[in-house]
Amino acid sequence: MSSIPVRQSSGSEEDQKTGIDERKRKRMLSNRESARRSRMKKQQHLDDLINQMTQLKNENSQILMQINLLTQQFSKVDMENTVLRTQVMELTDRLQSLNSVLRFVEEFSGMEMDIPEIPDPLLKPWQHPCPALPITAASASMFQY
Numbered sequence: 001m002s003s004i005p006v007r008q009s010s011g012s013e014e015d016q017k018t019g020i021d022e023r024k025r026k027r028m029l030s031n032r033e034s035a036r037r038s039r040m041k042k043q044q045h046l047d048d049l050i051n052q053m054t055q056l057k058n059e060n061s062q063i064l065m066q067i068n069l070l071t072q073q074f075s076k077v078d079m080e081n082t083v084l085r086t087q088v089m090e091l092t093d094r095l096q097s098l099n100s101v102l103r104f105v106e107e108f109s110g111m112e113m114d115i116p117e118i119p120d121p122l123l124k125p126w127q128h129p130c131p132a133l134p135i136t137a138a139s140a141s142m143f144q145y
Contacts, residue, residue, distance in 0.1 A: 102115045103115060
């Protein structure tokens with residue numbers, strides 16, 4: 001019979017194989033640890049973004065409430081201004097009428113009377129020194145996304 005030479009592994013080859021296996025095992029553990037750290041970092045980032053989103057939603061809600069409150073206050077002040085403008089016009093008309101009567105009495109009686117002049121802003125309310133610009137009422141819905 002022919003004999004096939006059986007090669008027996010030497011100790012150094014086994015040591016090499018064991019060394020390679022040990023390096024693979026260490027590399028696998030290192031990769032697992034790196035992946036675990038990466039997942040933790042990703043989860044932390046996601047948690048931070050969720051917290052930031054919650055904070056921004058709260059701030060947005062507060063701003064919307066302030067907008068609603070200011071819009072209501074603006075509407076109230078605008079209505080009050082309309083009433084005051086109407087009253088100014090009515091009082092200006094009365095003053096003009098009274099001045100007309102005083103002038104008539106002055107001419108008829110011949111007595112000189114002190115008739116006050118009506119200030120220009122009262123005669124021309126649309127020409128105030130600081131004209132009011134029209135402001136469109138804002139609503140909270142304009143600022144929602």
